[in-house]
Amino acid sequence: MSKHRVVVVGAGFAGLQLVHDLKGQPVDVTIIDRRNHHLFQPLLYQVATTLLATSEIAWPIRRLFRNRPEVRTLLGEAVAVDRERKSVALKDGQSIPYDTLVLATGARHAYFGHDEWEGVAPGLKTLEDATTIRRRILLAFERAELEDDPETRKALLTFAIIGGGPTGVELAGIIAELAHRTLVSEFRAIDTRAARIMLIEAGPRILPVFTQELSDYGRQALEKLGVEVRTGTPVTECGPEGVRIGEEFVAARTLIWAAGVQASKAAAWLGADADRAGRAIVGRDLTVPGSPEIFVIGDTAAVVTEDGKPVPGVAPAAKQQGAYVAKVVASRLAGKPAPTGFSYRHQGNLATIGRSAAVVDLGRIKLKGALAWWVWGLAHIYFLIGTRSRLAVAMSWLWIFLSGQHSARLITQKETLKDDSAP
Amino acid sequence: MSKHRVVVVGAGFAGLQLVHDLKGQPVDVTIIDRRNHHLFQPLLYQVATTLLATSEIAWPIRRLFRNRPEVRTLLGEAVAVDRERKSVALKDGQSIPYDTLVLATGARHAYFGHDEWEGVAPGLKTLEDATTIRRRILLAFERAELEDDPETRKALLTFAIIGGGPTGVELAGIIAELAHRTLVSEFRAIDTRAARIMLIEAGPRILPVFTQELSDYGRQALEKLGVEVRTGTPVTECGPEGVRIGEEFVAARTLIWAAGVQASKAAAWLGADADRAGRAIVGRDLTVPGSPEIFVIGDTAAVVTEDGKPVPGVAPAAKQQGAYVAKVVASRLAGKPAPTGFSYRHQGNLATIGRSAAVVDLGRIKLKGALAWWVWGLAHIYFLIGTRSRLAVAMSWLWIFLSGQHSARLITQKETLKDDSAP
Numbered sequence: 001m002s003k004h005r006v007v008v009v010g011a012g013f014a015g016l017q018l019v020h021d022l023k024g025q026p027v028d029v030t031i032i033d034r035r036n037h038h039l040f041q042p043l044l045y046q047v048a049t050t051l052l053a054t055s056e057i058a059w060p061i062r063r064l065f066r067n068r069p070e071v072r073t074l075l076g077e078a079v080a081v082d083r084e085r086k087s088v089a090l091k092d093g094q095s096i097p098y099d100t101l102v103l104a105t106g107a108r109h110a111y112f113g114h115d116e117w118e119g120v121a122p123g124l125k126t127l128e129d130a131t132t133i134r135r136r137i138l139l140a141f142e143r144a145e146l147e148d149d150p151e152t153r154k155a156l157l158t159f160a161i162i163g164g165g166p167t168g169v170e171l172a173g174i175i176a177e178l179a180h181r182t183l184v185s186e187f188r189a190i191d192t193r194a195a196r197i198m199l200i201e202a203g204p205r206i207l208p209v210f211t212q213e214l215s216d217y218g219r220q221a222l223e224k225l226g227v228e229v230r231t232g233t234p235v236t237e238c239g240p241e242g243v244r245i246g247e248e249f250v251a252a253r254t255l256i257w258a259a260g261v262q263a264s265k266a267a268a269w270l271g272a273d274a275d276r277a278g279r280a281i282v283g284r285d286l287t288v289p290g291s292p293e294i295f296v297i298g299d300t301a302a303v304v305t306e307d308g309k310p311v312p313g314v315a316p317a318a319k320q321q322g323a324y325v326a327k328v329v330a331s332r333l334a335g336k337p338a339p340t341g342f343s344y345r346h347q348g349n350l351a352t353i354g355r356s357a358a359v360v361d362l363g364r365i366k367l368k369g370a371l372a373w374w375v376w377g378l379a380h381i382y383f384l385i386g387t388r389s390r391l392a393v394a395m396s397w398l399w400i401f402l403s404g405q406h407s408a409r410l411i412t413q414k415e416t417l418k419d420d421s422a423p
Numbered sequence: 424m425s426k427h428r429v430v431v432v433g434a435g436f437a438g439l440q441l442v443h444d445l446k447g448q449p450v451d452v453t454i455i456d457r458r459n460h461h462l463f464q465p466l467l468y469q470v471a472t473t474l475l476a477t478s479e480i481a482w483p484i485r486r487l488f489r490n491r492p493e494v495r496t497l498l499g500e501a502v503a504v505d506r507e508r509k510s511v512a513l514k515d516g517q518s519i520p521y522d523t524l525v526l527a528t529g530a531r532h533a534y535f536g537h538d539e540w541e542g543v544a545p546g547l548k549t550l551e552d553a554t555t556i557r558r559r560i561l562l563a564f565e566r567a568e569l570e571d572d573p574e575t576r577k578a579l580l581t582f583a584i585i586g587g588g589p590t591g592v593e594l595a596g597i598i599a600e601l602a603h604r605t606l607v608s609e610f611r612a613i614d615t616r617a618a619r620i621m622l623i624e625a626g627p628r629i630l631p632v633f634t635q636e637l638s639d640y641g642r643q644a645l646e647k648l649g650v651e652v653r654t655g656t657p658v659t660e661c662g663p664e665g666v667r668i669g670e671e672f673v674a675a676r677t678l679i680w681a682a683g684v685q686a687s688k689a690a691a692w693l694g695a696d697a698d699r700a701g702r703a704i705v706g707r708d709l710t711v712p713g714s715p716e717i718f719v720i721g722d723t724a725a726v727v728t729e730d731g732k733p734v735p736g737v738a739p740a741a742k743q744q745g746a747y748v749a750k751v752v753a754s755r756l757a758g759k760p761a762p763t764g765f766s767y768r769h770q771g772n773l774a775t776i777g778r779s780a781a782v783v784d785l786g787r788i789k790l791k792g793a794l795a796w797w798v799w800g801l802a803h804i805y806f807l808i809g810t811r812s813r814l815a816v817a818m819s820w821l822w823i824f825l826s827g828q829h830s831a832r833l834i835t836q837k838e839t840l841k842d843d844s845a846p
Contacts, residue, residue, distance in 0.1 A: 036561060036834040055476040055831040062609040063832065072611045075565040075834075094569065127835050138459060142498040146517065186485040188495045388822050388830055395818070399811050407811055408478040409486065411459040411498075412550050 003028045003070075004333060007088055007098035009078045010264075011038045011061045013315045014104035014298030017322030019071060025330050029071045030096060032088070036060055036075050039127060040384060042315060043393070045167055047130035048256075049137070049174035050406040051355075054127050056392045059385050078105070081269040083291055100293050100329055103266040103280070104322070107299040107313065110262035110277070117238040121255035124167060133256055135411045137175060140254045141183060142411075144190045151251070157195040158252035160243045162235050163259030164201025165208070166351035169218060171256055172199040173354035176225040182406060197227045198252070200245055202234035202259070207359065209312070209349050214359040217368045221353040235259075261313065263300040270294065275302040284341030286325060295328075297321035305344045315383075316347045350376045355400060426451045426493075427756060430511055430519055432501045433527035433687075434461045434484045436738045437721030440745030441525055442494060448753050452494045453519060455511070459483055459498050462550060463807060465738060466816070468590055470553035471679075472560070472597035473829040474778075477550050479815045482808050501528070504692040506714055523716050523752055526689040526703070527745070530722040530736065533685035533700070540661040544678035547590060556679055558834045560598060563677045564606060565834075567613045574674070580618040581675035583666045585658050586682030587624025588631070589774035592641055594679055595622040596777035599648040605829055620650045621675070623668055625657035625682070630782065632735070632772050637782040640791045644776040658682075684736065686723040693717065698725040707764030709748060718751075720744035728767045738806075739770045773799045778823060 004027045008015045011033040019031055037058040046052040062073035077091040087097045109123025122132050137159070144156040157179075161172045179195035186192075199206065199222060206222075206229060207215045219229050230245060237244035242251040260277075267273070267280035272288050274280055279302035280288060286303065288294045297303075298318040303311040311317045324342045331338045348362035350372075358372035367375060377397060384390050396407055427450045431438045434456040442454055460481040469475040485496035499513040510520045532546025545555050560582070567579040580602075584595045602618035609615075622629065622645060629645075629652060630638045642652050653668060660667035665674040683700075690696070690703035695711050697703055702725035703711060709726065711717045720726075721741040726734040734740045747765045754761045771785035773795075781795035790798055800820060804813050819830055 036565060036832070053476045053478040054835065055833055058833055060609075060832040063828065066608040069611070073609070074569060075562075076569065092569070127833065131835075139498075142459060146497060146499065146515070185489040186483075186496070188492070388826070388828070391818065392815075392830070395814065403811070405486065405811070407815070409459070409483045410478055410481055410550065412477065412554075 004329075005030070005097060005099045006102065006329060007032065007096055007100070008102045008104060009033075009088060009266075010104035010106055010298065010300075011035075011073075012041075012104060012106050012298055012318060014318035014322040015102070016061075016064065017319040018102055018104070018297070018326050019065065019068075019322075021323050021326030022329065023068065025326075026333060027070065027100075027329070029068075030074060030098075031061065031065070031071065032074045032076050032078055032090070032096065033061055034075070034077045035126070036062070037127075038064065038385070041125070042383075043380060044124055044127075044130050045170045045174070047127065047408065048124055048133040049171060049178065050134055050409040051174065051400060052393060052396055053408045054131065056389060056396065057384070058127060059389070064385065078103075078269070081294075083270065083294070086293070098293075100295070102295045102297060102325055103269070103300060104296075104298040104318070105264035105266050105300045107261040107263045107277075107279075109257055110260045111257070112260065114238070117257065120240050121162060121238045121243075121257040123257040124171070131412060133171075134408075136254050137178070138409060138411050141179075141187065141190070141192060141195075143253075145187050146189075153190065154196075155242065155251035156253045157190065157192075158198070158242070158250065159195065159254045159256070160198045160200060160250065160252040161256045161258055162200050162238070162243070163257065164199055164203070164206030164229070164231065165258060166349070168199055168201070168256075168258035169206060169222065169351050169353060171258060172197055172222060172227045173225055173352065173357075176222070176227045177354050178406075180226050182404060193226075196252075198250065199227050199229050200233075200235055200243070201229070201231045204232055206231060207351060210351070210359055210361050211366065214361055214366060214368060218351065218353055218359050221357045221368075225354050261299065266296050266300045270296075272296075277302075285328060285338065286321060286342050295325045297325060303342065303344070306341070311344045312346075314349075317344055320344060350379065352376055428453070428520060428522045429525065429752060430455065430521035430523070431525045431527060432456075432511060432689075433529055433721065433723075434458075434496075435464075435527060435529050435721055435741060437527035437741035437745040438525070439484075439487065440742040441527070441720070441749050442488065442491075442745075444746050444749030445752065446491065448749075449756060450493065450523075450752070452491075453497060453521075454484065454488070454494065455497045455499050455501055455513070455519065456484055457498070457500045458549070459485070460550075461487065461808070464548070465806075466803060467547055467550075467553050468593045468597070470550065470831065471547055471556040472594060472601065473557055473832040474597065474823060475816060475819055476831045477554065479812060479819065480807070481550060482812070487808065501526075501692070504717075506693065506717070509716070521716075523718070525718045525720060525748055526692070526723060527719075527721040527741070528687035528689050528723045530684040530686045530700075530702075532680055533683045534680065535683065537661070540680065543663050544585060544661045544666075544680040546680040547594070554835060556594075557831075559677050560601070561832060561834050564602075564610065564613070564615060564618075566676075568610050569612075576613065577619075578665065578674035579676045580613065580615075581621070581665070581673065582618065582677045582679070583621045583623060583673065583675040584679045584681055585623050585661070585666070586680065587622055587626065587629030587652070587654065588681060589772070591622055591624070591679075591681035592629055592645065592774050592776060594681060595620055595645060595650045596648055596775065596780075599645070599650045600777050601829070603649050605827060616649075619675075621673065622650050622652050623656075623658055623666070624652070624654045627655055629654060630774060633774070633782055633784050634789065637784055637789060637791060641774065641776055641782050644780045644791075648777050684722065689719050689723040693719070695719075700725075708751060708761065709744060709765050718748045720748055726765065726767070729764070734767045735769075737772075740767055743767060773802065775799055
């Protein structure tokens with residue numbers, strides 16, 4: 001008799017943790033992802049802002065499981081689930097049967113009904129998003145250097161980051177440092193210090209998941225770096241010429257979207273109930289009502305804790321859910337009672353502001369400033385996969401710290417775009 | 424009175440050396456390139472084969488000259504030269520006036536009248552070329568893993584590299600190591616060791632610029648790595664299904680072009696005579712006949728030495744030409760007689776075969792095997808720009824050497840292809 005088949009869709013934090021924790025269980029695992037790599041999303045903003053190289057925060061999925069012969073990695077895009085026949089349909093027509101299915105397909109950025117803004121205000125979820133944003137930021141300075149018209153030049157040197165959560169804050173901080181420090185001596189026609197970097201948040205304050213004190217500190221630290229923080233007014237229009245904040249139009253050629261996410265289509269595949277963000281509503285055991293063999297975890301699931309609070313869409317929550325599902329699967333296979341419902345242990349919130357300050361909220365312990373940056377930096381190096389990546393990222397940061405020079409200031413992608421039809 | 428204006432088009436080895444050597448001269452320098460980065464082309468094959476990351480072999484041009492206030496860097500594409508009015512036209516409509524013009528715009532791969540082959544058999548000249556080839560190589564293995572039909576699977580696992588010069592040899596060696604070593608433990612449905620890697624050379628032997636002995640050694644070393652070397656028969660057809668070698672058709676889904684180059688359009692811009700490869704024919708002083716203020720150097724120039732031999736299109740030759748032009752410009756400005764014609768000092772030929780063998784021909788000294796690999800490796804680390812890159816590349820190689828794992832096995836680019844119309 002063949003072994004119990006666990007099919008995992010999505011190799012993000014949740015999916016990887018699950019497969020990792022299934023080690024030693026009598027199962028055949030298939031992990032399916034659209035991409036060949038796992039991406040360390042918490043540092044993606046550093047690729048978008050030229051601090052890190054793409055390969056420093058991404059690892060081939062199949063390499064991570066090379067010593068696990070029972071784990072099969074498939075590069076493919078799931079497009080449907082057949083709950084009756086228990087199989088996942090891939091875009092290329094293949095059908096992958098399962099005994100247990102785990103959907104961990106994450107989320108994309110959401111434009112609140114304005115999908116047409118995506119072309120002018122890209123979000124940050126994939127490596128390509130990061131290199132696209134990197135290219136746009138660098139090209140804006142290059143074009144400003146060539147531009148004679150002062151109005152156009154001003155628009156080229158205006159950067160609007162929409163969304164005041166950690167990603168928006170982190171992007172704004174590094175872009176400000178690029179303009180005010182890194183690039184200053186390299187341009188001849190423009191003064192890059194004249195660049196205007198705006199962080200726009202519709203809510204009353206930036207970093208809303210942090211305490212008021214840390215949020216205030218974050219704002220002051222950003223302003224010290226030269227970022228103009230706008231709170232309390234939503235963006236009402238994004239276009240190639242600029243952004244409208246409430247009624248005011250600001251000419252800005254580089255817009256970046258960091259405001260809100262939309263879950264992947266896992267709920268739709270299952271015909272399951274979803275919340276407003278499209279996340280599948282799961283039970284306390286992370287299964288879909290009516291299908292105890294189907295789990296939905298990570299950013300594509302709407303999970304509530306014992307006390308009724310929603311679990312946030314952060315990497316530690318995804319990992320904890322992956323670990324929980326592994327335990328449930330192991331218990332079921334062993335014929336033991338499954339663990340009680342998933343409980344979430346909040347590990348804290350972290351965000352950096354530029355290259356030397358951060359805010360860290362670990363519950364009882366709250367840190368800000370340079371010490372917080374080091375705590376943040378060490379934590380992230382620790383969570384990277386493999387010695388090689390840890391060394392590489394540590395070296396990149398050390399180099400930036402010592403020399404002020406970023407190592408990945410490359411404008412790429414443009415010329416091979418014709419390659420769309422490639423095999 | 425304004426200073427003498429030197430305009431340099433192209434920031435390859437020739438252009439960079441020239442601008443470097445003009446330091447201290449009473450000139451205003453404008454360096455124009457289509458890309459924002461200088462690329463270390465000798466290691467580009469390592470990006471294409473997942474050994475190195477893009478940012479390890481590319482540097483922002485304007486960063487290299489940040490401490491030279493008289494050097495202005497422009498991101499732009501030259502499209503014409505007006506010899507009468509002494510100006511270079513850029514694609515965006517701007518016109519850049521010069522007193523001295525140096526065209527160092529390099530070369531692209533050439534398909535010998537079969538430009539339609541480019542889509543199926545990409546060449547290797549830019550970072551995007553490298554990531555395109557990397558993506559195709561990795562995707563071929565991924566698709567083979569998913570493929571049920573044995574014939575299609577075989578075609579997916581057949582890699583044909585066309586051209587037996589150093590680039591072709593280097594690509595074939597690393598692809599063979601990927602298939603026979605790095606990837607073996609990671610696939611479940613296929614045995615990557617069954618992959619067929621073919622190196623196809625129309626001439627009688629590979630590495631024709633090397634001695635017969637080194638060329639023979641290279642062939643044996645490749646065959647030991649599992650590469651099938653075909654010499655003496657030209658490729659007569661490239662298509663999505665495979666390659667025709669003479670009369671024989673070989674089903675192969677991944678073709679890479681490493682056979683011959685075509686100069687950039689510098690000769691056409693000038694209305695100057697060109698040789699068969701499109702290179703502008705210049706005088707012994709590297710100027711264009713009739714315009715002593717216009718120099719053409721590097722891969723886009725046809726230069727002959729005192730003894731009538733053509734100068735090869737290699738990095739040291741380009742650098743020597745850049746250095747020579749800097750001397751001529753300095754002499755002219757000082758009112759001194761210009762140095763006699765350019766003379767080329769050949770520094771040798773190098774090529775690697777996989778990750779542990781190489782052939783090195785320094786004239787009197789000829790090396791092969793592991794020692795040659797170390798000579799090659801140290802030479803290339805020495806020629807990289809900046810301590811940061813040297814450390815990073817040394818660390819990548821050391822890591823590969825110790826662990827056998829490549830650090831940049833990423834399939835990227837596909838999803839943002841829609842981004843073509845981006846600003």
